[in-house]
Amino acid sequence: xxxxxxxxxxxxxxxxxxxxxxxxxxxxxxxxxxxxxxxxxxxxxxxxxxxxxxxxxxxxxxxxxxxxxxxxxxxxxxxxxxxxxxxxxxxxxxxxxxxxxxxxxxxxxxxxxxxxxxxxxxxxxxxxxxxxxxxxxxxxxxxxxxxxxxxxxxxxxxxxxxxxxxxxxxxxxxxxxxxxxxxxxxxxxxxxxxxxxxxxxxxxxxxxxxxxxxxxxxxxxxxxxxxxxxxxxxxxxxxxxxxxxxxxxxxxxxxxxxxxxxxxxxxxxxxxxxxxxxxxxxxxxxxxxxxxxxxxxxxxxxxxxxxxxxxxxxxxxxxxxxxxxxxxxxxxxxxxxxxxxxxxxxxxxxxxxxxxxxxxxxxxxxxxxxxxxxxxxxxxxxxxxxxxxxxxxxxxxxxxxxxxxxxxxxxxxxxxxxxxxxxxxxxxxxxxxxxxxxxxxxxxxxxxxxxxxxxxxxxxxxxxxxxxxxxxxxxxxxxxxxxxxxxxxxxxxxxxxxxxxxxxxxxxxxxxxxxxxxxxxxxxxxxxxxxxxxxxxxxxxxxxxxxxxxxxxxxxxxxxxxxxxxxxxxxxxxxxxxxxxxxxxxxxxxxxxxxxxxxxxxxxxxxxxxxxxxxxxxxxxxxxxxxxxxxxxxxxxxxxxxxxxxxxxxxxxxxxxxxxxxxxxxxxx
Amino acid sequence: xxxxxxxxxxxxxxxxxxxxxxxxxxxxxxxxxxxxxxxxxxxxxxxxxxxxxxxxxxxxxxxxxxxxxxxxxxxxxxxxxxxxxxxxxxxxxxxxxxxxxxxxxxxxxxxxxxxxxxxxxxxxxxxxxxxxxxxxxxxxxxxxxxxxxxxxxxxxxxxxxxxxxxxx
Amino acid sequence: xxxxxxxxxxxxxxxxxxxxxxxxxxxxxxxxxxxxxxxxxxxxxxxxxxxxxxxxxxxxxxxxxxxxxxxxxxxxxxxxxxxxxxxxxxxxxxxxxxx
Numbered sequence: 025x026x027x028x029x030x031x032x033x034x035x036x037x038x039x040x041x042x043x044x045x046x047x048x049x050x051x052x053x054x055x056x057x058x059x060x061x062x063x064x065x066x067x068x069x070x071x072x073x074x075x076x077x078x079x080x081x082x083x084x085x086x087x088x089x090x091x092x093x094x095x096x097x098x099x100x101x102x103x104x105x106x107x108x109x110x111x112x113x114x115x116x117x118x119x120x121x122x123x124x125x126x127x128x129x130x131x132x133x134x135x136x137x138x139x140x141x142x143x144x145x146x147x148x149x150x151x152x153x154x155x156x157x158x159x160x161x162x163x164x165x166x167x168x169x170x171x172x173x174x175x176x177x178x179x180x181x182x183x184x185x186x187x188x189x190x191x192x193x194x195x196x197x198x199x200x201x202x203x204x205x206x207x208x209x210x211x212x213x214x215x216x217x218x219x220x221x222x223x224x225x226x227x228x229x230x231x232x233x234x235x236x237x238x239x240x241x242x243x244x245x246x247x248x249x250x251x252x253x254x255x256x257x258x259x260x261x262x263x264x265x266x267x268x269x270x271x272x273x274x275x276x277x278x279x280x281x282x283x284x285x286x287x288x289x290x291x292x293x294x295x296x297x298x299x300x301x302x303x304x305x306x307x308x309x310x311x312x313x314x315x316x317x318x319x320x321x322x323x324x325x326x327x328x329x330x331x332x333x334x335x336x337x338x339x340x341x342x343x344x345x346x347x348x349x350x351x352x353x354x355x356x357x358x359x360x361x362x363x364x365x366x367x368x369x370x371x372x373x374x375x376x377x378x379x380x381x382x383x384x385x386x387x388x389x390x391x392x393x394x395x396x397x398x399x400x401x402x403x404x405x406x407x408x409x410x411x412x413x414x415x416x417x418x419x420x421x422x423x424x425x426x427x428x429x430x431x432x433x434x435x436x437x438x439x440x441x442x443x444x445x446x447x448x449x450x451x452x453x454x455x456x457x458x459x460x461x462x463x464x465x466x467x468x469x470x471x472x473x474x475x476x477x478x479x480x481x482x483x484x485x486x487x488x489x490x491x492x493x494x495x496x497x498x499x500x501x502x503x504x505x506x507x508x509x510x511x512x513x514x515x516x517x518x519x520x521x522x523x524x525x526x527x528x529x530x531x532x533x534x535x536x537x538x539x540x541x542x543x544x545x546x547x548x549x550x551x552x553x554x555x556x557x558x559x560x561x562x563x564x565x566x567x568x569x570x571x572x573x574x575x576x577x578x579x580x581x582x583x584x585x586x587x588x589x590x591x592x593x594x595x596x597x598x599x600x601x602x603x604x605x606x607x608x609x610x611x612x613x614x615x616x617x618x619x620x621x622x623x624x625x626x627x628x629x630x631x632x633x634x635x636x637x638x639x640x641x642x643x644x645x646x647x648x649x650x651x652x653x654x655x656x657x658x659x660x661x662x663x664x665x666x667x668x669x670x671x672x673x674x675x676x677x678x679x680x681x682x683x684x685x686x687x688x689x690x691x692x693x
Numbered sequence: 694x695x696x697x698x699x700x701x702x703x704x705x706x707x708x709x710x711x712x713x714x715x716x717x718x719x720x721x722x723x724x725x726x727x728x729x730x731x732x733x734x735x736x737x738x739x740x741x742x743x744x745x746x747x748x749x750x751x752x753x754x755x756x757x758x759x760x761x762x763x764x765x766x767x768x769x770x771x772x773x774x775x776x777x778x779x780x781x782x783x784x785x786x787x788x789x790x791x792x793x794x795x796x797x798x799x800x801x802x803x804x805x806x807x808x809x810x811x812x813x814x815x816x817x818x819x820x821x822x823x824x825x826x827x828x829x830x831x832x833x834x835x836x837x838x839x840x841x842x843x844x845x846x847x848x849x850x851x852x853x854x855x856x857x858x859x860x861x
Numbered sequence: 862x863x864x865x866x867x868x869x870x871x872x873x874x875x876x877x878x879x880x881x882x883x884x885x886x887x888x889x890x891x892x893x894x895x896x897x898x899x900x901x902x903x904x905x906x907x908x909x910x911x912x913x914x915x916x917x918x919x920x921x922x923x924x925x926x927x928x929x930x931x932x933x934x935x936x937x938x939x940x941x942x943x944x945x946x947x948x949x950x951x952x953x954x955x956x957x958x959x960x
Contacts, residue, residue: 668956671883672779678789678879685796693803699862703870710874710897714881719889726893733900740867740911745903745919752926757896757933764937765889768944773886778953782883790880797872801865809865814914821919829920837920841927848931855938858945 027082028091030075031110034118035157037068042150049143058136061146062129065153069122076115084550087112090163090227097166102218109163109226112551116361117160117293124285124368125153127521131376132277134515135383138508139275140501145185149281152178156286160293164224165214168294172210172254175287176203182282183274188503191493195270202267206257213250216243230300230554237304248301248308251294255312259291259345261319266617268342272334273493275505276379279334284341284375285368292348292364296357296552303355303555310440312353317447320346322614324454328461329610332492333378333389336462340415341371343451347430350448354441355557356433358548362536363430365544366422369528370414376512376522377408381466383509385474386487391462396471400478404512405467407522412463414529416456416582419575422533427452429536432570436562445570449577456581464589484509538567699739705732718770723761730754742821867908874901886951888943892936899929 041064045057052060079087092107108114129149136145155178159171177200184196218224220243221232237244255261260268260283271283282288295302295312302309320343327339344367351360381397381404382389398405414423427448434445474485489498489505498504512518535543552558562570588595600607609615665676709729716722730753737746777783801809819825830838878897885891903922910918943950 666959667779668959669779670952670955671782671886674882675779675782675785675789678793678883679785682789682792682796685793685800689796689799696862699866703866706870706874707877710877710881713890713893713897714877714884719887719893722890722893726896729897730900733904736867736870736904737907739862740907742907742910742916742919742922745907745922748923748926749903752930753900757930760933760937761889761893764940768889768940768950771887771950773951786880786883789883790876793879794873794876797875798869801868801872808912809868810863811912812863813911816911816914821916825916826919826923829916830923833917834920834924837924841924844931845927848934852934852938855935856941856945 025074025078026089026091027075027078027110027115028089028108030071030078031108031114031118031161032091032093033071034068034075034122035108035154035161037064037071038150038154038157040064042147042154045143045150046147049147052143054137054142057143057146058129058133061150062126062133064150065122065126065129068153068157069119069126072115072118072122075110076119079110079112079115085553087550088227090225092163102224104164104166104224106167107163107225108161108167110161112548113293113296113361114160116365116548118157120365120368121153121156121160121286124372124525125149125156125281127524128277128281128285128372128376130517131280131379131521132275134510134517135277135379136275137510137515138506140506141185141503145182145275148178148181148185149277152182152282152287156290159290163226165217165226165229166224169207169210169214172258172290173207175290176200176207176258179203179271179282179287182278183271185274185278186504188501189273189491189498191491192273195267195273199267199271202257202264206254206264209250209253209257213247213254216247216250220244220247226297230298233300233304239304240306241304244301245305245308248298248305249311251298251301252308252312252315255291255294255349256315257291258294259288259349260342261291261315261346261349262322263616263620265319265323265342266613266620269335269338269613272332272338276334276375276382279338280372280375280379283338284371288341288345289348289364289368292345292352292360295349295352296361299352299355299357299552299555299557302353303557309353313350313441313444316346316348316350316353317444317451318346319343320350320451321447321454324451324458325610326613327458328454329607331390331392333382333391333394333462333466334375335389336391336458337371337374337378340374340455340458341367343455344371344415347427347448347451350444351430351433354434354437354444355555355560356430357552357555357558358545359426359429359433361548362544363423363426366414366426366529366532369525369532370411370421370423373407373522373525373529374411374415376518376525377404377411380404380512380518380522381408382492383511384478384484385472386485387490387492387505387509388474388487389492391465394466394472394475395469396467396475398467400471400475401511401513403519403522407512407526408463408467410526410529412459416459417452417574417578418582419571419578420533422529422531424571424574424578425533425536425538428567428570428574429538431574432538432562432567433560435570436560436566437557449573452574453577453581456578457585460582460585461589464585468590484511484514538571539564695739698735702732702735702739705729706736717772720762720765720770723758723765726761727754727758730758740821741816744821744823744826747823864908864912868905871901871905871908874898874904886953888936888940888950888952891952892933892940895936896929896933899925 041061045052045061049057088109088111090107090109092105094106095103096106097104129146132145132149136142139145152175155171155174159168159175162168162171180196180200180203183199184193186192214224217229221229221236223229223232233244253264257264268283268288272279274282302312323339323343323346327336327343330336330339344363348360348363348367351357351363380401381394384397384401385394414421417424417427431445431448434441434448471479477483477485490496491498510518512522535541536545549558612618706729709725709727709732712725713722713729716725730749734746734749734754737749875898878894878901881894881897882891885894903925906918906922906925910916910922940950943955948955
């Protein structure tokens with residue numbers, strides 16, 4: 025079987041899993057549904073590996089295949105195939121997506137056990153994986169947009185999974201609306217592409233683009249800016265990022281899969297895929313890099329002030345994706361993708377541990393209430409530390425190598441990009457601080473009452489079911505999380521998944537140690553061979569220098585976090601008081617939500633109200649009712665003729681006859 | 694001689710017509726119509742249509758008018774008020790009548806049908822005889838003949854239905 | 862007298878009949894005026910038959926007479942029915958069929 029056939033199988037399996045679980049939700053018992061859901065993704069991962077092996081059998085320059093099932097739409101000069109494009113980039117993304125998804129399905133198998141909507145969850149999750157695979161495998165822009173939209177829908181369905189919680193449904197709608205804004209950008213970009221280049225197919229577009237566009241021409245810059253709108257909305261970059269923290273309303277496996285490992289990386293994939301266009305539009309590429317840098321720093325500052333565990337990790341995700349966007353925008357394609365892979369491992373792991381801790385806390389997410397879990401949940405704590413080390417780029421973890429590969433490339437490119445590298449190091453410092461803030465708040469110290477309960481009785485603390493966002497009580501029927509929770513120590517699927525990811529978080533970076541081995545870049549680089557930027561390679565010496573700086577920053581950051589939150593715990597409160605405006609700025613997320621509310625939401629609502637009250641009432645209703653009144657009045661006028669008087673009818677008759685006779689007489693004279 | 698008869702009959706016809714329109718009492722109107730019918734019969738005779746003239750007197754003046762007399766006797770001759778509820782009718786009706794007459798006259802007098810200005814062709818003595826009319830009815834115009842008999846039957850049935858007392 | 866005279870007389874009688882229908886309110890008188898119009902038509906038919914020289918016009922004058930008789934029968938039946946129901950015999954007052 026060829027690589028394309030394996031790829032089609034990879035696409036098919038999650039879709040089948042989703043449909044089977046959805047249609048059989050009454051017939052199939054819960055555990056079987058979970059097994060089907062997980063197995064379909066695991067099989068998809070196996071097929072993805074097979075596709076990789078098959079692809080490796082080709083020459084490095086020939087590792088790209090387009091395969092199409094049938095013509096999706098052909099009308100008016102447009103020709104769209106249901107086609108996929110299998111090359112190093114898509115196979116890489118396929119492996120990451122299916123691999124991490126399989127582990128998260130395994131985790132959900134345990135975590136969501138007592139949820140009433142178990143079948144629905146697995147069906148939606150499988151559908152999400154199918155959509156994400158469609159997105160990365162698509163061979164033309166139309167199918168990309170289809171996958172993009174499906175992923176947005178799956179995200180909405182999963183964020184609002186506990187649909188009787190108003191906070192969850194509101195968050196789902198917010199995510200969907202912002203995603204649609206991105207979709208608009210993407211669709212307009214696709215329109216411009218087909219208008220300028222005449223085709224939707226990747227191979228055709230990327231071959232023709234350098235011939236049709238001059239470097240820096242406004243058309244290709246417009247296309248790239250529109251693509252960026254889509255990428256930023258999906259990847260939660262500023263200013264389209266406000267949906268991501270709210271998306272933490274969804275169950276933890278959802279946050280881990282969609283909002284850490286896969287969906288939010290779609291923007292990174294998009295920029296990497298269309299790198300040919302971005303090379304032709306350096307202004308757009310620079311804008312993307314700056315936005316990535318800005319997001320990186322701003323999200324880092326916000327994360328330091330957050331007290332909700334999941335939201336803090338969400339801002340961390342935003343920040344790390346800023347790194348990836350910065351990387352692929354300046355030309356470090358393989359480096360950006362490397363960081364994507366390692367981030368998927370350690371961020372998914374972090375969310376999983378967060379899920380475990382939240383379960384122990386009876387669904388509370390406030391870190392002010394958490395302490396002393398090191399003693400209560402050893403396995404979870406170890407996983408948290410491993411994930412934190414990888415995130416903070418502690419030496420020899422996966423994050424260490426991947427983050428610094430991006431920054432080394434930025435330095436090697438020189439000029440303004442060196443400043444971006446410096447900004448990246450500042451961001452790394454912030455990352456280390458906020459990550460270990462979480463670790464040192466939650467793990468050491470006197471156990472909180474939930475942790476104490478766990479230590480004493482070996483059972484989870486049972487509190488009243490609450491909505492963690494607004495502390496309201498809620499019931500536990502369908503549409504809400506169940507009354508029972510699961511932690512990794514008591515649920516083997518959760519523990520297995522976390523262990524696998526912990527292994528990845530620690531050792532996945534070893535595939536690309538500068539000067540030692542070149543496994544990943546050697547595989548990915550030929551996919552970007554048609555870009556001159558790819559030819560820039562940092563020297564080994566410069567890379568090791570960067571690694572050394574990164575190591576120092578990471579260790580200093582962790583030490584500072586230890587100092588502030590373990591050694592001198594009263595200092596943070598002092599900082600909060602002294603630097604109150606700065607603290608509030610960070611706590612209130614730099615007021616982006618408020619700004620969007622003021623600039624966009626209120627005017628839109630005002631326009632809507634005006635349209636309804638004035639325009640609808642006067643113009644539309646006026647037109648419709650006016651027509652009705654006019655017809656009625658005309659009828660009223662004509663009704664006069666039907667007076668009921670026979671003699672007036674006779675009069676009209678004879679008058680008509682006389683008139684007719686007159687007409688004919690005059691006509692014949 | 695013929696002209697004098699024509700004018701006498703014409704005046705009779707016109708007088709009867711105006712009488713019908715003008716008389717307040719419907720009974721007098723019926724009488725005026727009888728005069729009109731007789732005058733018309735004379736005119737028919739002047740046009741060599743003996744049978745039609747006879748039929749006019751026997752059927753029309755004899756049967757139809759008797760029917761009218763019966764009904765007027767049953768219903769009673771109520772007079773109408775002078776005021777006309779329909780605005781403009783009093784004024785427009787004579788106007789239209791005049792317009793009609795003028796138009797028709799112009800159509801006739803200015804017509805290119807030159808035969809109108811003559812007395813008609815010479816006709817033999819059997820013109821307008823019952824025999825000739827009967828022959829035409831039974832040969833050429835059989836279908837109208839049968840149709841009119843059907844019509845008569847329908848009218849008779851209809852009249853009975855209309856005027857019968859409905860049994861409650 | 863040439864045929865024109867008869868035709869003009871016929872149209873005059875027709876116009877008088879029409880005027881009568883428009884002016885009178887009693888249904889009996891309206892029927893009488895209708896008779897006037899029909900007779901005017903008959904006169905025209907017979908005159909034209911004489912002008913052409915065959916008797917087809919006269920045959921149709923007979924048919925018209927039959928039709929007139931039927932119509933009078935039905936009309937008078939209606940009038941009797943109206944009278945029986947004690948409704949006013951005045952076409953202006955019988956005006957329920959209106960818009």
